[in-house]
Amino acid sequence: MSTAAQVLAIFIAVVLVGVFVMEAILYRHPKLYPLFLTKREDLDAVRMWTVNMGWYNLSTAAALVIGVILAANGHESAGGALVTFTAAQHTCMAVVLVVSERRLWLNALMEGIPAAVLLILML
Structure with missing residues (x-):
């Protein structure tokens, strides 16, 4: 695995830890409503979604760090496989995000571009 791939994987992992905090812990903060397209009256309804996605992102961050x-x-092959799979998964999830909710196109770009670059570096 190249140094560039390792650095990008760790960078993405750090970002995902931040996303975990926003989704699983701070999702009720009014400044995050536009990011998640939520309203105060919807917070109880979306709690399961945000907390679940937060932990998903934390486990993805862990997979990237463990891979590096x-x-x-x-253990180049095992680490490379873990990082490659995770990059492919997040690239795919970015496409799903923008297809399922076009208003989240910026979120999809922020998720998808680094993951796609990492995937290219890994291949």
Whole structure:
């Protein structure tokens, strides 16, 4: 795994930890309503979605970090496979996000572009 791929994977992991905090912990904060297309009256209804997605993003961040650690410690194929799968998964999820809700196109770009670049670096 190239140094560029490792750095990008760790960068994406750090961003995903931030997204976890926003989705699973701070989703009720009014400044986040536009990001998630939510309203105050909808917060109880979307709680399960936001908390679930937050933990999904945290586990994805962990997969990226573990992949880089594995690759850096002599387990190149296992680490590379983990990082490649995770990059492909997030690239796909960005497409699903914009197809399912076009107003989230910027969120999809922020998720998809780094993941697609990482996927290209891994292939």
